[in-house]
Amino acid sequence: MVKISVISIGTELLKEKSNTNLFYISKKLFSLGLNINFCSVLPDNENVLTEIFKYHIDSSDIIILTGGLGSTVDDITIQTIAKFLNKKLVFVRKIYENIVRYFIDKGQELPQLVKKQAYVIEGAEIIFNKVGQAPGEKIVLKKDKGQKIIYILPGPPRELQQMFDEYVFVELKKYQTKVSKEVVLHICDIPESKIEEIIKPVIESEKKYSSDINFSILPHLNIVDLKITITSEDELKVDEELKLIKKQIYDCFEEHNLKHKIYAEDKQTLEQVVGFILGKNKKTLAVAESCTGGLLAHRITNIAGSSFYFLGGVVVYSNQLKMKLLDVKKETLETYGAVSEETVKEMCLGIKKLTGADYCISISGIAGPTGATKDKPLGTVWICIFDGKIFNTKCVRFLGSRLEVKEQAVNTALDMLSNHILSLLHHKK
Amino acid sequence: MVKISVISIGTELLKEKSNTNLFYISKKLFSLGLNINFCSVLPDNENVLTEIFKYHIDSSDIIILTGGLGSTVDDITIQTIAKFLNKKLVFVRKIYENIVRYFIDKGQELPQLVKKQAYVIEGAEIIFNKVGQAPGEKIVLKKDKGQKIIYILPGPPRELQQMFDEYVFVELKKYQTKVSKEVVLHICDIPESKIEEIIKPVIESEKKYSSDINFSILPHLNIVDLKITITSEDELKVDEELKLIKKQIYDCFEEHNLKHKIYAEDKQTLEQVVGFILGKNKKTLAVAESCTGGLLAHRITNIAGSSFYFLGGVVVYSNQLKMKLLDVKKETLETYGAVSEETVKEMCLGIKKLTGADYCISISGIAGPTGATKDKPLGTVWICIFDGKIFNTKCVRFLGSRLEVKEQAVNTALDMLSNHILSLLHHKK
Numbered sequence: 001m002v003k004i005s006v007i008s009i010g011t012e013l014l015k016e017k018s019n020t021n022l023f024y025i026s027k028k029l030f031s032l033g034l035n036i037n038f039c040s041v042l043p044d045n046e047n048v049l050t051e052i053f054k055y056h057i058d059s060s061d062i063i064i065l066t067g068g069l070g071s072t073v074d075d076i077t078i079q080t081i082a083k084f085l086n087k088k089l090v091f092v093r094k095i096y097e098n099i100v101r102y103f104i105d106k107g108q109e110l111p112q113l114v115k116k117q118a119y120v121i122e123g124a125e126i127i128f129n130k131v132g133q134a135p136g137e138k139i140v141l142k143k144d145k146g147q148k149i150i151y152i153l154p155g156p157p158r159e160l161q162q163m164f165d166e167y168v169f170v171e172l173k174k175y176q177t178k179v180s181k182e183v184v185l186h187i188c189d190i191p192e193s194k195i196e197e198i199i200k201p202v203i204e205s206e207k208k209y210s211s212d213i214n215f216s217i218l219p220h221l222n223i224v225d226l227k228i229t230i231t232s233e234d235e236l237k238v239d240e241e242l243k244l245i246k247k248q249i250y251d252c253f254e255e256h257n258l259k260h261k262i263y264a265e266d267k268q269t270l271e272q273v274v275g276f277i278l279g280k281n282k283k284t285l286a287v288a289e290s291c292t293g294g295l296l297a298h299r300i301t302n303i304a305g306s307s308f309y310f311l312g313g314v315v316v317y318s319n320q321l322k323m324k325l326l327d328v329k330k331e332t333l334e335t336y337g338a339v340s341e342e343t344v345k346e347m348c349l350g351i352k353k354l355t356g357a358d359y360c361i362s363i364s365g366i367a368g369p370t371g372a373t374k375d376k377p378l379g380t381v382w383i384c385i386f387d388g389k390i391f392n393t394k395c396v397r398f399l400g401s402r403l404e405v406k407e408q409a410v411n412t413a414l415d416m417l418s419n420h421i422l423s424l425l426h427h428k429k
Numbered sequence: 430m431v432k433i434s435v436i437s438i439g440t441e442l443l444k445e446k447s448n449t450n451l452f453y454i455s456k457k458l459f460s461l462g463l464n465i466n467f468c469s470v471l472p473d474n475e476n477v478l479t480e481i482f483k484y485h486i487d488s489s490d491i492i493i494l495t496g497g498l499g500s501t502v503d504d505i506t507i508q509t510i511a512k513f514l515n516k517k518l519v520f521v522r523k524i525y526e527n528i529v530r531y532f533i534d535k536g537q538e539l540p541q542l543v544k545k546q547a548y549v550i551e552g553a554e555i556i557f558n559k560v561g562q563a564p565g566e567k568i569v570l571k572k573d574k575g576q577k578i579i580y581i582l583p584g585p586p587r588e589l590q591q592m593f594d595e596y597v598f599v600e601l602k603k604y605q606t607k608v609s610k611e612v613v614l615h616i617c618d619i620p621e622s623k624i625e626e627i628i629k630p631v632i633e634s635e636k637k638y639s640s641d642i643n644f645s646i647l648p649h650l651n652i653v654d655l656k657i658t659i660t661s662e663d664e665l666k667v668d669e670e671l672k673l674i675k676k677q678i679y680d681c682f683e684e685h686n687l688k689h690k691i692y693a694e695d696k697q698t699l700e701q702v703v704g705f706i707l708g709k710n711k712k713t714l715a716v717a718e719s720c721t722g723g724l725l726a727h728r729i730t731n732i733a734g735s736s737f738y739f740l741g742g743v744v745v746y747s748n749q750l751k752m753k754l755l756d757v758k759k760e761t762l763e764t765y766g767a768v769s770e771e772t773v774k775e776m777c778l779g780i781k782k783l784t785g786a787d788y789c790i791s792i793s794g795i796a797g798p799t800g801a802t803k804d805k806p807l808g809t810v811w812i813c814i815f816d817g818k819i820f821n822t823k824c825v826r827f828l829g830s831r832l833e834v835k836e837q838a839v840n841t842a843l844d845m846l847s848n849h850i851l852s853l854l855h856h857k858k
Contacts, residue, residue, distance in 0.1 A: 012645075012647070014451065014452075014455050014465050014467075014468060015452060015455050015456070015459075016452050018447045018448075019447075019448065019470075022443065022470070023443075023444060023445050026443050026444050027444070030444075035472065036443050036472075037477060038443075038469055038470060038471045038472070038477055038481055039443060039469070039470040040467055040468070040469055040470075041448075041451070041467060041468040041469075041470065042467045042468075043464070043465075043467070048466060048467055051488065052467055055484055059480065108622075111622070216441075287744075289723075289726075292727075292730075293726050293727055293729070293730025293731070293735075293739075294718075294723035294724065294725065294726025294727035294728075294729075294730060294742060294744070295723065295727040295730075296723065297718075297722050297723025297726075297727075297744040298721075298722055298723035298724040298726075298727045298835075299723075300722070300723075301721075301722025301723060301724075301744070301746065301796075301835075302722070302831065302832055302835075304797070304798050304799070304831055305799075306722075306746070307746055307747070310722075310746050311746060311747045311749070311750055312743065312744045312745045312746040312747055312750040312754075313723060313743070313744040314741065314742070314743050314744070314754075315716075315723070315726040315730070315741045315742040315743070315744070316741045317730065317735075317736055317739050317740060317741040318736070318740045318741055320740070321740055321741040321783075321784060324783070325741075325743075325783065354750075354753070354754065355750060367730075368733070369733050370733070370734075402731065402733055403731055406727075406730075406731075
């Protein structure tokens with residue numbers, strides 16, 4: 001198989017910046033059944049780049065370099081590679097004109113240093129940049145046995161992605177030998193170990209399939225992603241076996257009466273699922289938050305089009321506001337406390353009265369790091385769903401930081417809402 | 430200087446998982462004036478690890494390997510390195526007892542495969558794992574000229590950090606030859622290019638200092654982080670010059686009447702600054718959000734202790750709710766639209782009336798991807814600050830995705846609030 005490696009250039013990538021370009025390239029190659037052999041992450045340093053580039057040239061067939069094509073003195077990729085290959089840099093008028101036009105269009109003055117970006121390595125094919133300045137380059141090196149291909153792409157993800165998709169990906173398609181596909185099942189509110197137990201029969205039956213099958217379980221904030229990857233030379237077989245295995249997994253969950261806990265597949269989020277169900281059934285939603293402090297409303301409104309079903313919400317951080325805005329009774333707060341089943345029920349009644357929404361969610365809890373009592377430890381959260389008739393309440397204790405408690409509470413609340421609506425619809429049938 | 434490199438092992442690190450261990454090691458080394466020369470990111474693959482390890486041994490003095498020490502068949506680090514070095518694996522009873530105790534303490538059954546983790550490379554020094562199972566190892570290789578040191582550490586960040594701090598860091602201290610320190614200035618609402626222009630005199634004066642000075646400008650969502658890094662053999666000099674340069678930068682901003690735009694240093698966030706100012710002056714805050722959909726309240730309530738100054742907020746996504754909850758007038762919405770100066774002013778009046786907070790913020794805009802009109806393009810956002818007497822309004826057009834527009838609007842609103850309060854306090858003096 002063709003050996004592909006990546007060189008990610010940028011001091012920040014060693015220090016704090018997530019390597020999104022690597023992930024992007026990796027996902028795209030995966031869809032062709034190709035893998036990145038390895039990746040080197042380097043600082044903006046000429047000596048290190050020279051040394052590492054030599055190693056990649058010796059060990060890989062295709063090398064994809066990203067980053068270091070900017071106009072400042074830090075950006076040394078093109079100069080270093082040209083020097084290593086013993087090639088000149090040549091000025092390309094067309095690139096320079098593109099850059100000039102870019103600044104004119106933005107109504108900005110042309111920075112002096114930017115001319116540097118119009119120089120490319122002698123003999124390189126130019127990959128034009130449609131969304132930024134620095135062009136990409138492709139260099140083919142003839143070697144004793146065959147050739148080495150070098151792609152040089154800019155660091156800003158938007159620019160890299162456009163050039164990768166339109167140029168590099170198209171070229172790499174010819175190396176495709178296998179097909180890999182994956183499906184991710186998203187499950188809320190079931191621990192990782194329980195999921196392993198549930199799907200054990202599927203994992204054990206794996207050998208009966210001819211493709212290469214891989215399961216991975218990734219937990220995060222009360223959600224678990226179960227990823228199934230299948231690779232084979234035969235695309236039809238991949239599709240067929242992926243479908244079979246998915247069905248087997250759903251059946252296993254069904255046996256445990258937990259099928260409804262798989263709330264979505266692939267890129268779908270909980271808030272999308274909730275939005276879809278509400279939109280489809282022409283129902284509206286409003287929320288009343290205490291400890292999640294606006295995160296629930298924020299997550300719901302991240303979905304484009306949420307204004308069709310989301311009326312709004314209140315963040316009642318103080319007890320005064322709980323009483324004033326939502327008519328939570330003083331004696332309820334005094335007798336049971338703000339973090340109690342009684343309070344979240346009254347919060348739901350209050351937001352229903354204010355907004356008239358078909359469905360209401362309320363959340364009250366102790367996000368930490370302070371506020372815990374003997375009976376109510378840190379992370380204790382009460383959640384209530386109200387459909388105008390039935391209250392559905394739940395008390396959970398989440399572990400983790402303040403933000404992690406907020407996230408887990410929101411995930412659980414959204415999952416409760418979608419299950420609540422779906423079971424209502426099911427009963428009506 | 431000693432050449433240190435890192436090998437990060439784990440297929441997920443090539444696909445989607447942020448390399449937090451690399452960042453951790455990098456920060457720790459930086460505090461000793463040491464740098465990571467480069468990092469290789471590899472899949473869990475024996476052949477690739479063998480090949481890359483050979484390259485690191487040839488090019489580095491100290492190699493830190495992380496990951497692949499688990500108990501499953503995927504985990505191949507120890508076996509691969511042992512084979513490469515032509516060493517046996519030896520069973521260490523003490524490690525096995527630690528692992529057994531770990532599972533007994535957790536009340537869990539001992540998994541069969543776990544015994545594998547009690548084998549270490551012959552001759553290695555053992556780094557005991559106090560928070561997990563797999564031990565770390567240190568191997569010293571005698572070479573023609575001097576020696577190579579290899580540290581092998583587990584992948585889970587909690588385990589790696591404990592071992593790195595207590596063992597590796599302590600040993601690496603002896604290589605410290607220089608001291609590096611950095612300061613980060615956070616600036617809101619000034620474009621990157623303008624900041625470069627403002628600090629140009631400082632950058633140009635850099636040569637008068639004897640230390641090694643580096644400036645970097647990192648923009649993200651209407652905030653720019655200006656990082657100044659100073660490295661020298663003399664710690665006192667580093668402290669002194671860092672102080673001098675910081676003062677010079679503040680002076681440059683002062684000359685442009687923009688000193689107030691530097692809202693914080695180092696790890697402080699905008700919401701922390703706002704919280705600090707409100708807490709110190711015993712003032713309260715409430716918010717009324719439309720397009721930001723709860724993100725403003727969420728950001729404010731991410732700060733522990735925010736319940737002391739944050740009363741709460743409303744998310745008025747629908748026009749009905751704007752009228753009902755905040756008394757926004759129907760004719761205002763009809764004449765000027767929901768995204769207008771008049772509407773955000775009335776929203777502030779409304780939330781003030783509801784909550785009685787000392788300061789109020791309101792935001793209304795078009796987050797996209799739809800909802801734009803000819804006069805009001807996507808990303809148009811009106812923000813209003815109200816202190817009970819004075820309204821401070823601003824209309825900004827943000828670029829980017831729905832979420833990016835929300836984030837930028839929140840950053841701008843928090844910056845406006847802190848500047849508003851600070852200028853009030855200044856005038857009182």
